[in-house]
Structure formats: structure tokens, C-alpha cells
Amino acid sequence: MALLFGFLAWDASGQKPVLNLIPQPSQVDWRQGSFSLSQKTRLYTNLTGEQREHLLVLLKGSALDLPQTKKERKEQTISLLLVKPSDAYPTEESYTLSVTTSKITIAAPTETGLFYGVQSLLQLIRLAETPSVVPAMEISDTPRFAYRGMHLDVSRHFRSKEFVMKQLDAMASYKLNRFHWHLTDGAGWRIEIKKYPLLTDVAAWRPYESWKEWWKGGSKYCSKDDPKAQGGYYTQEDIKEVVAYAAARHITVIPEIEMPGHSEEVLAVYPELSCAEKPYVNSDFCIGNEQTFTFLQDVLTEVMALFPSEYIHIGGDEAGKGGWKTCPKCKARMEAEKLQNVDELQSYLIHRIEVFLNTNGRKLLGWDEIMEGGLAPDATVMSWRGEGGGIAAARSGHRAIMTPGGYCYFDHSQDDPTSEPESIGGYVPLKKVYSYNPVPDSLTTEQKKLILGVQANLWTEYIGTPEYAEYMLYPRLLALAEVAWTPLEQKSWPDFHRRALVAVEDLKERGYHPFDLSKEKGERAVSLQPVEHLAVGKPVTYNTPFSPQYPAGGNQALVNGLRGGWTYGDQRWQGFLEQGMDVTIDLGAVTPIHSISADWMQISGPWVWMPEYVEIETSEDGKTFAPLCRIDNDLSREYDRLIFREFGWKGEVNARYVRYVAHTDKKGGFIFTDEIVIR
Numbered sequence: 001m002a003l004l005f006g007f008l009a010w011d012a013s014g015q016k017p018v019l020n021l022i023p024q025p026s027q028v029d030w031r032q033g034s035f036s037l038s039q040k041t042r043l044y045t046n047l048t049g050e051q052r053e054h055l056l057v058l059l060k061g062s063a064l065d066l067p068q069t070k071k072e073r074k075e076q077t078i079s080l081l082l083v084k085p086s087d088a089y090p091t092e093e094s095y096t097l098s099v100t101t102s103k104i105t106i107a108a109p110t111e112t113g114l115f116y117g118v119q120s121l122l123q124l125i126r127l128a129e130t131p132s133v134v135p136a137m138e139i140s141d142t143p144r145f146a147y148r149g150m151h152l153d154v155s156r157h158f159r160s161k162e163f164v165m166k167q168l169d170a171m172a173s174y175k176l177n178r179f180h181w182h183l184t185d186g187a188g189w190r191i192e193i194k195k196y197p198l199l200t201d202v203a204a205w206r207p208y209e210s211w212k213e214w215w216k217g218g219s220k221y222c223s224k225d226d227p228k229a230q231g232g233y234y235t236q237e238d239i240k241e242v243v244a245y246a247a248a249r250h251i252t253v254i255p256e257i258e259m260p261g262h263s264e265e266v267l268a269v270y271p272e273l274s275c276a277e278k279p280y281v282n283s284d285f286c287i288g289n290e291q292t293f294t295f296l297q298d299v300l301t302e303v304m305a306l307f308p309s310e311y312i313h314i315g316g317d318e319a320g321k322g323g324w325k326t327c328p329k330c331k332a333r334m335e336a337e338k339l340q341n342v343d344e345l346q347s348y349l350i351h352r353i354e355v356f357l358n359t360n361g362r363k364l365l366g367w368d369e370i371m372e373g374g375l376a377p378d379a380t381v382m383s384w385r386g387e388g389g390g391i392a393a394a395r396s397g398h399r400a401i402m403t404p405g406g407y408c409y410f411d412h413s414q415d416d417p418t419s420e421p422e423s424i425g426g427y428v429p430l431k432k433v434y435s436y437n438p439v440p441d442s443l444t445t446e447q448k449k450l451i452l453g454v455q456a457n458l459w460t461e462y463i464g465t466p467e468y469a470e471y472m473l474y475p476r477l478l479a480l481a482e483v484a485w486t487p488l489e490q491k492s493w494p495d496f497h498r499r500a501l502v503a504v505e506d507l508k509e510r511g512y513h514p515f516d517l518s519k520e521k522g523e524r525a526v527s528l529q530p531v532e533h534l535a536v537g538k539p540v541t542y543n544t545p546f547s548p549q550y551p552a553g554g555n556q557a558l559v560n561g562l563r564g565g566w567t568y569g570d571q572r573w574q575g576f577l578e579q580g581m582d583v584t585i586d587l588g589a590v591t592p593i594h595s596i597s598a599d600w601m602q603i604s605g606p607w608v609w610m611p612e613y614v615e616i617e618t619s620e621d622g623k624t625f626a627p628l629c630r631i632d633n634d635l636s637r638e639y640d641r642l643i644f645r646e647f648g649w650k651g652e653v654n655a656r657y658v659r660y661v662a663h664t665d666k667k668g669g670f671i672f673t674d675e676i677v678i679r
């Protein structure tokens with residue numbers, strides 16, 4: 001709160017005023033004093049014609065919607081100046097922002113730079129410690145990456161164009177510049193294609209609103225005229241409107257049209273494009289069938305007419321490829337094209353589509369699976385299964401965009417998943433997003449230049465309302481924006497956290513529904529510090545092996561004193577498949593024991609279950625084991641939230657060896673534990 005006119009809050013060290021700006025600019029130099037907006041403040045710009053109109057429209061209703069002055073004045077003026085390119089502006093998005101006691105000047109050689117300068121100033125005014133007072137400073141700002149993206153899946157749950165435009169507004173204010181629109185997937189086709197009306201008469205509709213109910217109910221589509229029909233699509237006019245709205249905010253919209261997998265909805269209405277030639281059998285297009293290429297090229301032709309984006313995203317992820325192995329047409333294609341396997345068959349499709357896009361002046365972008373079977377010559381890879389795809393792409397001279405699940409997937413919970421709304425699982429808190437560095441150290445200087453940037457992805461299987469979608473996006477998208485924009489050396493987690501708390505309140509005032517960061521519970525408490533117990537560091541014999549996919553700390557994982565966090569993916573949880581877990585721990589000497597326990601988790605989405613039952617035995621000589629207890633699971637597979645259960649024993653026994661056996665119910669999936677705690 002302001003005590004005096006012109007009073008400014010200073011940071012804890014007393015060194016400089018508090019800057020409430022996200023993303024943190026690349027350079028800020030503080031000056032004495034401050035600029036106070038008043039009735040007398042005027043807006044000046046040297047922009048003319050359309051550029052001027054363009055800018056003024058965007059300022060309508062904002063703090064910069066001020067009376068204008070035709071001449072630049074010395075006092076009480078905010079100037080927006082298009083200037084000559086120079087070294088002060090290393091990229092087309094760079095700008096400078098100068099605040100003195102008498103003037104504020106934003107300068108840039110491009111409209112985009114000016115736009116970003118305006119975004120910074122709007123935040124500075126809106127979030128000023130003292131209303132309408134901006135501390136004097138010189139900002140010189142340039143983004144770290146050219147590609148700063150947000151993805152939205154509108155297939156699993158359709159969202160209105162108004163919702164999309166609202167998120168574009170937020171993206172723009174945090175200087176994000178690529179909107180990756182996931183328009184097609186098995187759960188619904190969302191873009192009008194004039195040549196293929198069944199895509200939007202049927203494949204855009206389903207008799208359930210929620211993805212989960214629809215999935216459980218057999219994943220069927222229905223006519224748009226069915227009284228139960230839920231879903232929707234964007235008309236081509238809607239698309240044009242969104243694309244123009246984004247362009248005005250210096251955001252490129254990149255459409256994604258999925259192929260060859262994740263295409264159940266297309267194959268339900270045009271079954272001749274599937275290997276089975278029947279609906280509801282395959283999820284992949286038949287690559288042996290020429291009609292598939294006719295269809296995809298027809299669709300892409302209409303898509304390219306709507307989206308000026310250089311990049312067209314063609315999906316490419318998670319094709320099952322099973323149908324291709326036995327399909328006569330696919331087998332004939334493989335023979336004719338001398339393709340060794342189904343990976344190469346997929347690669348054949350991607351190559352052909354790339355040629356088609358290139359012929360039309362566009363570039364192909366796809367998920368990292370497009371590398372399987374050989375990457376198309378000019379393709380750009382979006383690395384989602386960790387960073388491996390992006391690294392491999394850069395090493396082979398291809399461009400890459402980083403979107404690894406562990407940092408960039410906002411469908412994971414951002415706080416204690418046992419108390420958060422249902423999600424797909426996982427745990428990606430704000431701090432984790434913020435910690436991400438999209439440029440792997442393992443790349444050479446030249447290869448590093450091929451990392452174009454970074455993107456947050458919002459998949460919406462479990463995100464059924466616009467409010468929940470915003471809750472999952474904010475404030476994590478702000479952390480992503482700073483990862484994408486701010487030079488590494490200017491990043492600071494404590495300072496960002498402070499700014500994010502301010503930004504959450506700001507977002508609420510602007511009508512968004514962010515997660516309440518001030519109430520964050522954080523990581524699973526037991527995982528925060530090592531635990532001491534009798535088995536720590538003792539040898540473990542695995543009578544059944546752990547899954548190589550989830551080794552955690554390997555042979556010592558269960559006795560390393562490190563408890564797991566909220567997710568089995570955090571390398572603290574060791575995974576076991578159908579044969580269960582059977583381990584023997586050697587305490588080294590006969591020891592009085594009072595308790596033996598291990599925690600297990602259930603999260604049904606990714607098929608992680610409780611053991612069916614646990615047996616604990618002990619022995620003094622390692623040969624003869626005496627049963628100590630059997631603990632049966634009483635948690636149903638139907639329970640669909642993340643939950644932890646302890647399976648343990650308490651009593652008095654003397655033993656040197658402890659055998660802990662966790663049996664599975666043999667219905668498939670994983671069991672996970674983090675530590676066998678013996679006291």
C-alpha cells in the first residue's frame with residue numbers, strides 16, 4: 001500500500017524497486033525516481049496508417065487508452081516509437097522501454113517489438129506497487145527463443161472460439177507467440193473441411209460430454225442431430241477469426257492434423273481409409289491405400305488456406321501400427337517401396353506429406369515419433385517423450401522444439417494429486433516448469449541453435465470445463481513463458497515465485513481461473529528428506545526383477561532412505577510388472593525388529609495398482625523363513641484417484657533376513673514402491 005505519493009516498494013536487500021513483470025526482461029537498469037500517470041498523460045506514436053490503427057485498437061480499454069498528442073512532448077508523455085533497426089534490437093521481437101520522471105518511451109524496429117514493449121508497460125502499470133506509478137528504469141529486452149508455444153487439445157473436450165481467444169490474450173501478455181491447436185484426435189474432429197462433411201456432421205459429436213464417460217462407454221460418435229450429441233467444431237469462418245485475432249497479437253496459430261495414428265474419428269466416418277475398412281477397428285490410416293493420401297492432401301489443402309503458418313503439425317505420435325502388419329494393401333506398399341518394417345511405412349507417409357507441404361510452401365512439424373523409420377529431410381521435431389527426440393533431431397541437423405512431459409505437460413497435477421481435481425496423473429508443479437532449460441548441455445554450439453524453443457501442452461482427457469483448463473494453465477504457463485523468454489542468468493526462482501503470486505491475483509481480476517498458488521501444498525512430505533531405518537544401505541536380493549523401465553535407484557532403491565514423491569515417474573519409485581515384487585534384505589546380523597512396511601500407490605489411468613496381497617517373512621539364517629503376516633488389498637480397481645497405502649507389520653521379532661513379497665492380481669499393469677522401511 002502506498003504511504004506517500006511516489007513511494008516505491010524495494011526488494012529485501014533494499015537495492016532496487018520490485019519489478020512485477022513476467023517474463024523477466026533480459027536487461028533492467030534502474031534509475032532515480034518514477035513516472036506517475038495522471039490526467040495530463042498523453043500517448044504519442046510515430047506509427048501511421050494501418051499500423052497506427054492496429055495498435056490503437058489493441059490499446060482500447062487498457063491503461064494506455066489515453067488521449068493522444070500529435071507532437072512528441074517533453075513531459076507526461078508515453079511514446080511508442082518505430083525506430084531504425086540497430087544493434088540495440090537483436091531480433092524482430094526486441095524492444096526498449098525507458099521510464100524517466102517525465103516520459104515513458106517504448107521503441108522497437110518492428111510492430112512486434114513495440115507490441116511486446118506495450119505488454120511490459122501494461123503489466124508494470126497494472127501491477128504497480130503504487131497505483132499508476134512506474135519506477136524509472138531502462139529495459140532492453142530480447143527473447144531467448146523464437147518459438148514460445150502453448151498447445152491446446154480441443155479434441156478430448158471441445159472449447160469455444162471465445163475461450164481460445166481469451167487464452168490468446170493471456171499468451172500475448174506473457175509474450176508467447178505460437179499457439180499449437182490440436183484440432184483432430186480420436187475423441188473428436190474439430191475443424192470444418194468442406195470436402196468431407198462427415199468429419200463435422202458425425203466425427204465431431206459423441207453421446208457423452210466427458211471424455212472419460214465417452215471412453216468407458218465404448219468411444220462411439222453420433223450424428224450432430226442426435227439429441228444426446230455433445231462436442232462441436234470450428235467453422236472455417238471461426239478459424240479465420242481466431243487466426244486473425246492471434247495475428248493481431250503477434251501469435252502464429254499452428255494447426256495440428258493428426259496422422260497416421262489417433263485417427264479413430266476419421267476412420268469411423270470414412271472407414272475405407274482404414275486397413276479393416278470397417279469403423280471402430282483401427283486407429284491408424286491405411287498407408288497402402290492411395291485414398292488415404294487423397295484425403296490427407298485434400299484436408300491439408302483446406303487447412304493451408306486457413307492458416308498462414310509456415311509450420312503445419314501433422315501429429316505422428318503413438319500410431320499403433322498393428323493393422324499395417326497384416327493389411328494386404330500396406331504389405332503391397334511395403335514391397336513396392338522396399339520398406340523393411342512398419343516404422344519405415346510410417347516414415348513413407350510422413351515423407352510424402354512433407355513433400356506435399358513443401359510444394360505448397362509449408363514446413364512439416366511432428367511429434368518425435370516421426371523419426372521412427374527415418375526422419376523426413378526438412379522436418380522439425382517436437383520432442384515430448386523426454387528430450388531424446390529433440391537431441392537426436394538436432395544431432396542430425398534438424399530443428400527441434402522441446403515439450404518434454406516431465407516439465408511441459410500441464411495435464412499433470414500441479415499440487416498434491418490426492419487433493420487436486422482428477423487429472424491424468426503425474427506431478428508438474430510450478431517450480432518444475434520453471435526449472436526447465438530447453439537447451440541440453442550435451443549438444444554442440446551449432447546443434448544448440450537448432451532448438452527453436454519450448455512449448456507447454458494441455459491435453460484435455462480429464463479437463464472437461466473451461467475453468468479447469470485455465471486452472472491447469474495458470475500460473476504454470478507464466479513459468480513456461482519465462483523459460484522461453486528470459487536469459488538463463490536473469491532467471492531466479494524465489495523472485496519468479498513472488499511475481500507469480502502477484503500474477504495469480506492479476507489473472508483472477510482479469511477473469512481467469514488460475515490455481516491458487518498461495519495455497520500450494522507442495523511435494524509429498526516424506527520425500528523431502530531422507531529417512532533413517534535399519535535397512536538403509538543393506539544388501540537386497542531380488543527374487544523377481546524390477547522393471548527396467550522404472551529402476552529408480554536400481555538394486556539399492558528400496559533401502560536408500562529416499563522416499564518417493566507424488567509420481568512414480570520421479571525415479572524414487574521402483575516398478576514391478578505381473579510377477580510382482582519379491583526381495584530379501586540382509587540386515588547383516590540378527591536384529592530386534594518392531595516394524596516392516598512399504599508404501600504402494602494406485603493411479604488407475606496409467607494402470608498402476610495396489611498389490612493384491614503382501615507377505616512378509618523373516619529368517620535368522622537366510623534359509624528357513626517364517627511367515628510374519630499377510631496383508632490383503634481392499635482397494636478396488638474402480639477407485640480412480642491417486643492414493644497411497646502402507647502394507648506393513650508391527651510387533652516383535654528377531655531376524656537377520658526380511659523377505660517382502662508383493663503379489664499382483666495378474667490383470668496387468670504396474671505396482672510401485674519406494675522404500676522398505678524396517679525399524
Ligand code: ACM
Pocket residue numbers: 317318367384
Ligand atoms: C503426445 O503426448 N502423445 C504427443
